Amino acid sequence: MELLRTTDMCVTFGGVQAVDNVDFAVDEGKIVGLIGPNGAGKTTFIDGITGFVPTTGSINFQGREISHLPAHRRSQRGLGRTWQSLELFEDLNVTENLRVAAEQQSTTGFLADLIIPQRRRSHTDVDFALDVLGIRDLARLMPTEISQGQRKLVSAARALAARPKLLCMDEPAAGLDTTESQELGRRMRRIVDAGITIFLVDHDMGLVLEVCDSIYVIEFGATIAQGTPAEVKRDPMVIAAYLGSTETPGR
Amino acid sequence: MTIGLAAGVVVLGVLALNREYRENFFTGSGVAEGALIAAIALGVVLTYRGSGVVNFANGAIAMYVAYVYTILRSNGALFLPPIPNPLKLVEWVVHLFQAHDTLHLVDIPVQISFGSSMGFWPALAISLVFCVLLGLLLHFAVFRPLRYAPPLAKVVASVGVFVYLQAVIILRFNTTVQTVRPLPFVHKTQVDLGLIKMGQDQLFVTLLVIAFTVGLWLLFQYTRFGLATRAAAENEKGAVVLGFSPDFLAGSNWVLSTVITGLLGVLVASINSTMDPVSLAALIVPALTAALVGSFSSFGRTTIAAFLLGMQVPLVLYLSANKGWFPSTNGTYWPGFEYVLPLIVIVVVLFFAGRSLPTRGAITLGRLPFSPNPPAWAMRVGGPALALAAAACGLFLFGPDYRGALANTLIGIIICLSVVVITGFVGQISLAQMSFAGISAFVVSKLSAEQGWPFPWPIFVGAIVALIVGLLVALPALRVRGVNLAIVTFAFAVAIYNVVFQNTSVTGGYHGALVTVPSWINPNNAGRYHFLGLTAGDGLQPNPMTAMFGLVVVVVLSYLVANLRRSTTGRQMLAMRSNERAAAAAGVNVAATKMLAFAISAFIAGMGGAVLAYQSGAVTAGPFNYPASLIFFAFAYLGGISSVSGAVAGGLLVPGGLLFTFLEDRFGVPTGLTLVLGGLGLILAAIQNPEGIAGRMSGIGRRIETRFASRRGAEAHQEVA
Numbered sequence: 028m029e030l031l032r033t034t035d036m037c038v039t040f041g042g043v044q045a046v047d048n049v050d051f052a053v054d055e056g057k058i059v060g061l062i063g064p065n066g067a068g069k070t071t072f073i074d075g076i077t078g079f080v081p082t083t084g085s086i087n088f089q090g091r092e093i094s095h096l097p098a099h100r101r102s103q104r105g106l107g108r109t110w111q112s113l114e115l116f117e118d119l120n121v122t123e124n125l126r127v128a129a130e131q132q133s134t135t136g137f138l139a140d141l142i143i144p145q146r147r148r149s150h151t152d153v154d155f156a157l158d159v160l161g162i163r164d165l166a167r168l169m170p171t172e173i174s175q176g177q178r179k180l181v182s183a184a185r186a187l188a189a190r191p192k193l194l195c196m197d198e199p200a201a202g203l204d205t206t207e208s209q210e211l212g213r214r215m216r217r218i219v220d221a222g223i224t225i226f227l228v229d230h231d232m233g234l235v236l237e238v239c240d241s242i243y244v245i246e247f248g249a250t251i252a253q254g255t256p257a258e259v260k261r262d263p264m265v266i267a268a269y270l271g272s273t274e275t276p277g278r
Numbered sequence: 279m280t281i282g283l284a285a286g287v288v289v290l291g292v293l294a295l296n297r298e299y300r301e302n303f304f305t306g307s308g309v310a311e312g313a314l315i316a317a318i319a320l321g322v323v324l325t326y327r328g329s330g331v332v333n334f335a336n337g338a339i340a341m342y343v344a345y346v347y348t349i350l351r352s353n354g355a356l357f358l359p360p361i362p363n364p365l366k367l368v369e370w371v372v373h374l375f376q377a378h379d380t381l382h383l384v385d386i387p388v389q390i391s392f393g394s395s396m397g398f399w400p401a402l403a404i405s406l407v408f409c410v411l412l413g414l415l416l417h418f419a420v421f422r423p424l425r426y427a428p429p430l431a432k433v434v435a436s437v438g439v440f441v442y443l444q445a446v447i448i449l450r451f452n453t454t455v456q457t458v459r460p461l462p463f464v465h466k467t468q469v470d471l472g473l474i475k476m477g478q479d480q481l482f483v484t485l486l487v488i489a490f491t492v493g494l495w496l497l498f499q500y501t502r503f504g505l506a507t508r509a510a511a512e513n514e515k516g517a518v519v520l521g522f523s524p525d526f527l528a529g530s531n532w533v534l535s536t537v538i539t540g541l542l543g544v545l546v547a548s549i550n551s552t553m554d555p556v557s558l559a560a561l562i563v564p565a566l567t568a569a570l571v572g573s574f575s576s577f578g579r580t581t582i583a584a585f586l587l588g589m590q591v592p593l594v595l596y597l598s599a600n601k602g603w604f605p606s607t608n609g610t611y612w613p614g615f616e617y618v619l620p621l622i623v624i625v626v627v628l629f630f631a632g633r634s635l636p637t638r639g640a641i642t643l644g645r646l647p648f649s650p651n652p653p654a655w656a657m658r659v660g661g662p663a664l665a666l667a668a669a670a671c672g673l674f675l676f677g678p679d680y681r682g683a684l685a686n687t688l689i690g691i692i693i694c695l696s697v698v699v700i701t702g703f704v705g706q707i708s709l710a711q712m713s714f715a716g717i718s719a720f721v722v723s724k725l726s727a728e729q730g731w732p733f734p735w736p737i738f739v740g741a742i743v744a745l746i747v748g749l750l751v752a753l754p755a756l757r758v759r760g761v762n763l764a765i766v767t768f769a770f771a772v773a774i775y776n777v778v779f780q781n782t783s784v785t786g787g788y789h790g791a792l793v794t795v796p797s798w799i800n801p802n803n804a805g806r807y808h809f810l811g812l813t814a815g816d817g818l819q820p821n822p823m824t825a826m827f828g829l830v831v832v833v834v835l836s837y838l839v840a841n842l843r844r845s846t847t848g849r850q851m852l853a854m855r856s857n858e859r860a861a862a863a864a865g866v867n868v869a870a871t872k873m874l875a876f877a878i879s880a881f882i883a884g885m886g887g888a889v890l891a892y893q894s895g896a897v898t899a900g901p902f903n904y905p906a907s908l909i910f911f912a913f914a915y916l917g918g919i920s921s922v923s924g925a926v927a928g929g930l931l932v933p934g935g936l937l938f939t940f941l942e943d944r945f946g947v948p949t950g951l952t953l954v955l956g957g958l959g960l961i962l963a964a965i966q967n968p969e970g971i972a973g974r975m976s977g978i979g980r981r982i983e984t985r986f987a988s989r990r991g992a993e994a995h996q997e998v999a
Binding site: 079097098099102103114115117119123126130131141189 | 648649651838841842843844845846847848849850852853855856857859860861862863864865866867868
């Protein structure tokens with residue numbers, strides 16, 4: 028089943044077309060990858076679908092148009108994201124970081140909060156996120172007290188704690204070595220097994236080719252290829268634009 | 279922008295065509311006022327461009343330098359701020375053992391004398407040297423250590439400078455009006471310039487300010503210094519490439535700013551021939567307004583806006599005194615409307631410009647004070663124990679002085695709690711908390727004394743009115759981040775004080791607006807109360823039950839704020855304070871949560887005002903003037919901005935509170951020193967110890983806890999699971 032579809036989506040900064048008429052679809056239960064060289068518009072694309080930059084064209088999520096919704100409403104509908112720069116809440120400990128995402132608040136619910144603050148004690152979503160990523164031992168630490176690799180996992184766990192339908196991950200493997208990257212790939216499989224679809228943007232070709240079910244390749248804001256990892260590896264446009272001539276694809 | 283310009287041209291056209299309006303708009307006094315506002319505003323723009331600081335203290339700097347000059351001329355002496363004297367401690371120890379105060383060691387001088395009086399030029403020269411030193415001091419001691427700090431910390435420090443400078447002047451010279459001698463080299467002779475008649479002295483300062491504006495524009499447009507400052511504002515490396523250290527640039531701009539501001543402060547105070555520390559420092563409001571119109575970067579637009587804001591004052595005064603259509607109170611003159619236009623302009627600019635401050639390309643390394651989750655023992659044991667101790671002291675142990683101090687401390691805690699919500703949890707600065715308290719206090723007076731509402735209902739209505747006004751004030755600041763709320767609320771605090779709190783139909787004239795207080799909490803009731811075989815009260819005023827009523831409110835509000843921190847809403851607020859984008863991505867409705875915080879904060883401040891009304895029996899405007907909001911902000915920050923325990927510490931520190939009453943009683947520390955220490959403490963807290971006193975204490979507590987936890991090791995891990 029199709030979870031997300033964009034039609035003619037554009038993002039314009041001044042006179043620059045950062046995302047140019049991209050038609051794009053994510054099927055439920057899959058890992059869909061997006062690759063492209065630096066400045067190709069990958070992060071802007073995630074910003075566009077999650078509501079952090081204004082877009083034109085249509086964005087359809089779970090059969091409903093969401094392009095007019097503000098970012099927090101899209102998040103509440105089940106569109107989660109992580110950030111390349113992580114953007115953890117530095118003043119809250121790891122559990123509290125996750126709880127912000129896990130607990131949706133109606134603006135009237137705060138009155139009850141003033142009297143009985145801890146009434147929502149069920150931590151199932153927080154526990155789920157900590158378990159899937161295997162970071163339960165970090166639960167009571169502050170973001171400043173953990174390593175950069177652990178911070179990446181917390182950032183992903185925070186997005187997962189909201190139990191999104193679709194999780195957009197912005198460069199999760201940046202700065203990881205090959206072993207860590209492979210471990211990340213295994214954890215992403217566990218996320219998908221838990222029923223969450225992943226949209227992955229990354230530089231790490233190894234990771235993207237290994238874990239993704241289908242891949243989009245963009246350059247200068249426009250799609251130049253799409254297909255399974257095997258198809259993308261053989262595509263001559265992709266070889267020219269992104270993989271470069273030194274690496275022979277498919278070997 | 280074009281709409282704004284067009285509207286401005288239309289208004290000016292109407293003013294120029296109608297003779298009556300024209301003559302009251304183009305006046306020498308208005309233009310001179312505009313020149314001073316322009317100088318303060320140019321200083322604000324300079325320091326913003328040079329170091330990213332929105333200097334709320336610049337009006338206070340103009341005021342302080344004007345005092346330095348005036349005292350040099352009249353007494354031939356340079357007054358000094360209070361300097362701590364370690365010998366006092368020795369005297370105190372000796373006096374502990376001696377019945378008579380026999381030992382008297384050297385006092386630190388309060389001034390450096392140059393003779394009995396001084397001429398204009400030497401006094402001006404010393405004042406300008408003082409300006410240079412002040413600029414260097416502000417740069418090196420205050421704002422350079424904060425160069426990578428978040429904008430909030432810089433605003434806090436500048437508020438600290440404001441409180442400090444004003445407090446030193448009030449300590450030395452009171453708030454009374456000071457006479458300033460005229461300038462010797464220009465006369466008050468009127469010059470007819472066609473559109474406008476003005477004194478030579480007024481014309482002189484006007485031309486001087488215009489020359490400064492053009493000079494600054496040339497400096498920034500055509501010199502390597504200006505180019506480098508502009509480059510540094512974008513990216514500090516840019517300035518380094520041009521061969522300037524960003525530090526040198528920031529320092530130079532500070533000195534330029536204090537010299538221009540101080541010089542015009544001296545000249546305009548001389549032309550006006552009188553000044554006082556409160557209204558002169560409050561000129562920062564129109565100055566910030568002008569700087570906002572100039573987007574904190576254009577000297578020309580800033581100066582034009584400043585002149586217009588100065589010139590509207592005589593016109594508004596004329597209209598309110600002479601025109602039937604102008605708002606009046608009980609059919610008579612309603613003063614204070616000249617303070618309203620800056621507020622309107624700020625609101626309009628913020629509302630239509632969307633974002634007012636261009637984001638500076640500086641790296642932010644600092645962070646805001648950590649807000650700890652209140653530990654369970656504090657909620658279950660610490661809080662109740664403290665409340666019981668306060669009750670026991672207030673009822674049985676304290677004499678009249680300390681009972682009064684306890685009541686003041688309790689009010690202080692309430693106001694500090696309101697600051698904890700808005701600044702500690704959400705990271706926004708409101709400089710109008712005492713204005714919200716004042717609105718509520720006057721509502722309580724009206725409802726209880728005039729409408730006959732029984733206690734305690736007026737309290738809730740007062741607080742809800744404060745909440746609604748708070749929401750209206752916060753609305754224009756909602757879409758923009760940073761220091762805008764501080765600017766709007768400051769302008770609001772000055773406007774509401776002058777327009778509403780000074781209005782005799784609101785304040786009830788000399789005796790204040792009366793409140794009908796039930797006899798059991800009436801402070802003037804000197805009764806004794808018997809509980810369980812104990813006797814509370816000593817037959818003297820104030821009534822011990824007065825503070826008990828305040829204590830009940832404090833306990834309830836403290837638990838509400840602590841619960842807020844532990845709840846989903848509180849976590850959302852802190853998440854938003856750390857990172858608005860990430861909070862939105864986590865599903866937090868940023869706009870609604872901010873509004874909620876403004877509302878809660880104004881409500882709590884309103885509760886404080888209502889309690890104050892019942893504790894005093896009559897509401898006067900004095901406690902609600904704008905410096906009070908700054909001072910409470912200072913003590914809230916000093917106590918610890920991000921926790922209930924910080925608010926309690928802040929409440930102990932407030933003027934007239936328990937700590938300073940104790941210091942005065944035991945060590946003879948003069949009351950006036952409270953505010954000086956408050957300002958100084960705020961500056962130090964912003965630089966050194968953003969967590970405040972309570973944070974320092976809980977940091978020590980946390981380290982001890984961690985040590986115990988590591989001993990227990992395995993247990994702790996199971997607790998996590």
